[in-house]
Amino acid sequence: xxxxxxxxxxxxxxxxxxxxxxxxxxxxxxxxxxxxxxxxxxxxxxxxxxxxxxxxxxxxxxxxxxxxxxxxxxxxxxxxxxxxxxxxxxxxxxxxxxxxxxxxxxxxxxxxxxxxxxxxxxxxxxxxxxxxxxxxxxxxxxxxxxxxxxxxxxxxxxxxxxxxxxxxxxxxxxxxxxxxxxxxxxxxxxxxxxxxxxxxxxxxxxxxxxxxxxxxxxxxxxxxxxxxxxxxxxxxxxxxxxxxxxxxxxxxxxxxxxxxxxxxxxxxxxxxxxxxxxxxxxxxxxxxxxxxxxxxxxxxxxxxxxxxxxxxxxxxxxxxxxxxxxxxxxxxxx
Amino acid sequence: xxxxxxxxxxxxxxxxxxxxxxxxxxxxxxxxxxxxxxxxxxxxxxxxxxxxxxxxxxxxxxxxxxxxxxxxxxxxxxxxxxxxxxxxxxxxxxxxxxxxxxxxxxxxxxxxxxxxxxxxxxxxxxxxxxxxxxxxxxxxxxxxxxxxxxxxxxxxxxxxxxxxxxxxxxxxxxxxxxxxxxxxxxxxxxxxxxxxxxxxxxxxxxxxxxxxxxxxxxxxxxxxxxxxxxxxxxxxxxxxxxxxxxxxxxxxxxxxxxxxxxxxxxxxxxxxxxxxxxxxxxxxxxxxxxxxxxxxxxxxxxxxxxxxxxxxxxxxxxxxxxxxxxxxxxxxxx
Numbered sequence: 154x155x156x157x158x159x160x161x162x163x164x165x166x167x168x169x170x171x172x173x174x175x176x177x178x179x180x181x182x183x184x185x186x187x188x189x190x191x192x193x194x195x196x197x198x199x200x201x202x203x204x205x206x207x208x209x210x211x212x213x214x215x216x217x218x219x220x221x222x223x224x225x226x227x228x229x230x231x232x233x234x235x236x237x238x239x240x241x242x243x244x245x246x247x248x249x250x251x252x253x254x255x256x257x258x259x260x261x262x263x264x265x266x267x268x269x270x271x272x273x274x275x276x277x278x279x280x281x282x283x284x285x286x287x288x289x290x291x292x293x294x295x296x297x298x299x300x301x302x303x304x305x306x307x308x309x310x311x312x313x314x315x316x317x318x319x320x321x322x323x324x325x326x327x328x329x330x331x332x333x334x335x336x337x338x339x340x341x342x343x344x345x346x347x348x349x350x351x352x353x354x355x356x357x358x359x360x361x362x363x364x365x366x367x368x369x370x371x372x373x374x375x376x377x378x379x380x381x382x383x384x385x386x387x388x389x390x391x392x393x394x395x396x397x398x399x400x401x402x403x404x405x406x407x408x409x410x411x412x413x414x415x416x417x418x419x420x421x422x423x424x425x426x427x428x429x430x431x432x433x434x435x436x437x438x439x440x441x442x443x444x445x446x447x448x449x450x451x452x453x454x455x456x457x458x459x460x461x462x463x464x465x466x467x468x469x470x471x472x473x474x475x476x477x478x479x480x481x482x483x484x485x486x487x
Numbered sequence: 488x489x490x491x492x493x494x495x496x497x498x499x500x501x502x503x504x505x506x507x508x509x510x511x512x513x514x515x516x517x518x519x520x521x522x523x524x525x526x527x528x529x530x531x532x533x534x535x536x537x538x539x540x541x542x543x544x545x546x547x548x549x550x551x552x553x554x555x556x557x558x559x560x561x562x563x564x565x566x567x568x569x570x571x572x573x574x575x576x577x578x579x580x581x582x583x584x585x586x587x588x589x590x591x592x593x594x595x596x597x598x599x600x601x602x603x604x605x606x607x608x609x610x611x612x613x614x615x616x617x618x619x620x621x622x623x624x625x626x627x628x629x630x631x632x633x634x635x636x637x638x639x640x641x642x643x644x645x646x647x648x649x650x651x652x653x654x655x656x657x658x659x660x661x662x663x664x665x666x667x668x669x670x671x672x673x674x675x676x677x678x679x680x681x682x683x684x685x686x687x688x689x690x691x692x693x694x695x696x697x698x699x700x701x702x703x704x705x706x707x708x709x710x711x712x713x714x715x716x717x718x719x720x721x722x723x724x725x726x727x728x729x730x731x732x733x734x735x736x737x738x739x740x741x742x743x744x745x746x747x748x749x750x751x752x753x754x755x756x757x758x759x760x761x762x763x764x765x766x767x768x769x770x771x772x773x774x775x776x777x778x779x780x781x782x783x784x785x786x787x788x789x790x791x792x793x794x795x796x797x798x799x800x801x802x803x804x805x806x807x808x809x810x811x812x813x814x815x816x817x818x819x820x821x
Binding site: 239273434 | 536557569579586590600716745769772
């Protein structure tokens with residue numbers, strides 16, 4: 154069983170004390186040059202590396218970014234966040250940073266975990282996800298000066314143009330605008346419905362806005378359900394009966410789009426065009442067009458906001474008027 | 488902006504030197520009792536916590552488990568691993584452990600990352616996934632004494648009954664056996680085909696074995712394709728034309744099951760029963776029965792192997808004849 158070389162090994166090979174090895178590593182200026190060269194030779198020979206915990210203690214930097222991972226909820230919705238975590242891990246690795254996961258079921262529990270991580274010096278910065286109106290996490294983080302970026306804009310909390318913290322988000326309105334324009338221009342549809350969630354969710358309202366602002370004279374009905382395949386199926390079945398002229402549906406999510414797909418299949422209306430949102434594997438498997446959030450760009454945007462362009466570990470603290478990155482999603486046509 | 492209390496704050500409040508505070512925290516026996524009590528009172532009053540990096544340095548424990556996260560590959564297959572990472576994060580959190588993610592594209596790159604994490608003392612143990620015949624990671628980890636568990640049994644490397652390392656896996660043969668038995672007993676089908684991958688993948692061979700050993704006289708053809716919805720669709724379309732008596736298909740994955748579903752729909756054969764494997768959101772959305780891998784049990788099994796039943800951070804080093812956990816999957820009937 155091989156062990157990584159320790160400071161004791163270096164001291165023995167160089168014929169000096171542990172303290173001298175430590176001085177060479179931490180404060181080389183105070184060490185006599187001949188001694189320093191002998192210790193450095195031993196370090197090189199043995200492949201000794203100062204323990205990360207020791208480096209961390211000196212620099213008070215952990216080279217680690219924390220991110221909360223929800224319990225797996227089932228269904229289709231979690232895929233985008235998982236892709237984001239994959240991409241964040243890769244981008245962070247390229248910058249020689251690590252990603253640390255922590256679990257929490259509520260915002261309050263998450264604050265407890267953040268408190269532990271901060272007090273332990275275990276993270277340099279955190280990424281929070283799923284921001285909501287009145288989210289207590291952002292104020293808590295700002296008050297303690299722990300650098301962070303949110304995946305999700307600061308809904309209602311302050312002005313999007315001059316936010317109190319860094320954020321990265323996907324431009325949902327641009328996504329449904331592209332979907333609506335494609336249906337009108339390329340597919341030549343006449344009456345475009347919107348299938349979305351009940352109002353009040355910032356994300357859902359944005360996605361509806363993109364459809365509303367671009368659909369023009371082709372504006373069809375607006376159907377609203379919770380994010381469920383079966384509820385969407387029933388709503389679309391009833392909607393198409395009431396308004397058979399609808400020949401296209403822009404959906405706020407792939408769950409809704411799959412419900413719409415089932416309803417049109419059951420109603421013998423395969424002519425109705427459907428566009429989903431999130432470009433999940435389920436939509437891909439069914440051959441449904443969908444708006445792709447580009448989680449990889451969201452992840453690299455989050456890291457750029459936190460660290461700048463360099464490879465250096467230098468998370469920027471949140472400041473008033475902090476920057477943001479808004480990623481324009483891409484319509485995948487199938 | 489509030490700051491966590493430091494050793495200097497404690498020293499000031501207690502009226503002692505920093506060194507004395509450090510002694511109270513690290514080597515309380517050498518501190519005079521009256522001084523110790525005064526420092527402990529100041530620690531309690533301020534809510535001071537020794538920096539995690541300092542604790543880590545003393546204990547050489549990071550309370551952290553590393554796990555590799557692949558680049559997101561698209562498609563349906565990644566969902567099980569993502570659920571496993573979610574569950575591992577939750578189970579680890581309950582034991583006051585963290586999960587650290589690292590990225591790597593090849594086994595060699597993964598060994599480089601593991602080497603960094605080990606030398607830096609950044610992880611106590613690692614979970615490796617996607618083990619394969621001749622996997623170089625297990626030998627490397629064993630040689631260096633870094634505790635680890637693999638999600639995936641040691642295919643071909645050594646005897647499953649006396650493996651050289653800890654492993655946890657899902658009993659794929661039990662899953663397809665349950666699927667086949669259900670089709671025969673409950674659905675009363677007469678001819679059950681198997682749709683799987685080319686031979687040689689341990690996972691795929693196991694899933695085929697479960698069907699083969701339980702199908703008996705109802706044994707239908709065995710169709711083999713790479714894990715792709717469209718290849719599966721074409722294979723099943725051709726297969727049903729050649730052998731129209733097939734009235735059920737047991738599939739090695741949900742991707743294959745979705746392809747089979749599309750083929751039966753296009754061929755006007757909705758009577759053909761299909762069972763997938765992985766119970767992904769895509770299968771759920773399509774209403775397909777599928778074998779559920781129970782990633783939550785796999786995750787808690789992995790942690791039990793590494794840490795025992797206690798809450799203490801005590802990863803067990805790999806030993807010859809190391810233990811394993813084989814999770815029996817569950818058929819979800821839709």
